[in-house]
Amino acid sequence: MRLCFAKPFVVDRPWRKPGDVIDKDKACPQVIGTVPISATNNTYTATWAVTKSTPKATWYAQVFVECKNGTATGFCQYDTSVNQTYVGTQIIESTPVSMKVAVALCSAIAPVFLAAFFIKEQVLKKKA
Incomplete structure (x- = not known):
């Protein structure tokens, strides 16, 4: 069938x-x-x-x-x-609301961590 x-x-x-x-x-x-x-x-x-x-x-x-x-x-x-x-x-729609909130939070925070990493790398390069 x-x-x-x-x-x-x-x-x-x-x-x-x-x-x-x-x-x-x-x-x-x-x-x-x-x-x-x-x-x-x-x-x-x-x-x-x-x-x-x-x-x-x-x-x-x-x-x-x-x-x-x-x-x-x-x-x-x-x-x-x-x-x-x-x-x-x-x-x-079987995705729980808590999962959607967690994904949105991680997506919002990720660029901040990425920018902080690049700034830290630039500061460490200047010291070396």
Whole structure:
């Protein structure tokens, strides 16, 4: 199963160009898992966790079935007649406020230490 960008997130973005080869399809970059399919069961469910690297977008799941016809093995998109169900992802800000304050404080103090170091070096050079 792959997670694919919805049409509005692919238009005018050549780096998300759909491809005919499954592994080179840039519109479906996220591999979300594999599910064994039984020929006797007509309903299939899959659960997956959205990873941190998944950007904010509207997605749909694309299911591929390994088709064995004779000696060749290929992949077929599974049931294209079903309406695509879209999934939205939101970016959750998980950086604590204390971390942001610490980074801002270090960023503000760093130039002062750098300037003090260069001044000290210049004074020591003149004494030597």
